[in-house]
Amino acid sequence: xxxxxxxxxxxxxxxxxxxxxxxxxxxxxxxxxxxxxxxxxxxxxxxxxxxxxxxxxxxxxxxxxxxxxxxxxxxxxxxxxxxxxxxxxxxxxxxxxxxxxxxxxxxxxxxxxxxxxxxxxxxxxxxxxxxxxxxxxxxxxxxxxxxxxxxxxxxxxxxxxxxxxxxxxxxxxxxxxxxxxxxxxxxxxxxxxxxxxxxxxxxxxxxxxxxxxxxxxxxxxxxxxxxxxxxxxxxxxxxxxxxxxxxxxxxxxxxxxxxxxxxxxxxxxxxxxxxxxxxxxxxxxxxxxxxxxxxxxxxxxxxxxxxxxxxxxxxxxxxxxxxxxxxxxxxxxxxxxxxxxxxxxxxxxxxxxxxxxxxxxxxxxxxxxxxxxxxxxxxxxxxxxxxxxxxxxxxxxxxxxxxxxxxxxxxxxxxxxxxxxxxxxxxxxxx
Numbered sequence: 042x043x044x045x046x047x048x049x050x051x052x053x054x055x056x057x058x059x060x061x062x063x064x065x066x067x068x069x070x071x072x073x074x075x076x077x078x079x080x081x082x083x084x085x086x087x088x089x090x091x092x093x094x095x096x097x098x099x100x101x102x103x104x105x106x107x108x109x110x111x112x113x114x115x116x117x118x119x120x121x122x123x124x125x126x127x128x129x130x131x132x133x134x135x136x137x138x139x140x141x142x143x144x145x146x147x148x149x150x151x152x153x154x155x156x157x158x159x160x161x162x163x164x165x166x167x168x169x170x171x172x173x174x175x176x177x178x179x180x181x182x183x184x185x186x187x188x189x190x191x192x193x194x195x196x197x198x199x200x201x202x203x204x205x206x207x208x209x210x211x212x213x214x215x216x217x218x219x220x221x222x223x224x225x226x227x228x229x230x231x232x233x234x235x236x237x238x239x240x241x242x243x244x245x246x247x248x249x250x251x252x253x254x255x256x257x258x259x260x261x262x263x264x265x266x267x268x269x270x271x272x273x274x275x276x277x278x279x280x281x282x283x284x285x286x287x288x289x290x291x292x293x294x295x296x297x298x299x300x301x302x303x304x305x306x307x308x309x310x311x312x313x314x315x316x317x318x319x320x321x322x323x324x325x326x327x328x329x330x331x332x333x334x335x336x337x338x339x340x341x342x343x344x345x346x347x348x349x350x351x352x353x354x355x356x357x358x359x360x361x362x363x364x365x366x367x368x369x370x371x372x373x374x375x376x377x378x379x380x381x382x383x384x385x386x387x388x389x390x391x392x393x394x395x396x397x398x399x400x401x402x403x404x405x406x407x408x409x410x411x412x413x414x415x416x417x418x419x420x421x422x423x424x425x426x427x428x429x430x431x432x433x434x435x436x437x438x439x440x441x442x443x444x445x446x447x448x449x450x451x452x453x454x455x456x457x458x459x460x461x462x463x464x465x466x467x468x469x470x471x472x
Contacts, residue, residue, distance in 0.1 A: 072454035171276040175213075178269030179206055182244055185262035188254055189247035205243065208236035209270040213277065220281040230278075233270045240266035336365050343371065350378045 186202030216229035241263035248259010344351045354366045354374035363370065375384045381391060
């Protein structure tokens, strides 16, 4: 038993009718809504994924930046440590050099002090030795002269020995003063020798003529009168040379050897320089001779092989005052005669070259016919082959591409709905 509704709100209920357009529109709306929802979901997922990828990229960038900063910091730290080590090494080296220099200077000062002390010691010995010899000579010569000049009738003559011996002593003091004040000491030395010679002559004369004095005493007195002033004068002479900066014989010999060595080194350097200049001149001359020979060979070759161009080049050379036909002159002459900028290329060579280039270009651009034709090469050849044989396609290695789901475009929702409606109608009519 079934119940049917015939009227609704006083109106007759219409029989249900199949409307394919409404169904298609509803299906289209539903499909569009689903597509929009999927698009929104896909967009949200894409945004989330993009944000996730962006965050990962930012994190990776930050990590790389941190790594670079750490490496830069480590490099700067290593450079700073290397710089500090270098500075410490330089300071240690400078301190060592300074210490060595100070030690060497201290050694030099010690040597100079020891040398000065030794010089002072020897100078004192020499000075007091000279004064001692003079005093001993005065002690020996003075009594002889006193005996020689003693006269009871003329007692004042007893002062003569003081005059004769004192003359040499006073002049020796004057020579010392001249040395100290950097004055001429020669007159004092002459006076010392004259006074000493007079005193020695008197002592020797009285020793020979006076039996009371005797020859021995006269001779010793003469030697004493001469020896003391001579020794004192020698001492003052050395002091004068030192004060005047006069080099000694040893210093003169050393300076002479050093000068000879310097002259030898200078002569050796001059001879080496002359030899180098001679070798350079010889090399330059040989190079010039080779260049001249090469120029002659080149000119003769060009004159025989290209007489017309050579005539123009020689005329240009003569007009420009050049000694040889240079490369620039030859290039200009070649252009004037042949019209080609490239030396060695003529009209015939240029024409043949352009023709051949045109042929090669046409051959390279013409289409390929026959079995090597690439058109439809992605399709298998017509006709059946052995199932085990390759299909002959070249571009993909002979293997057809593997088809997967989603390779072809999806069917339109409207077309899919229309196809379903048509199948439903066919079933209804068949029933």
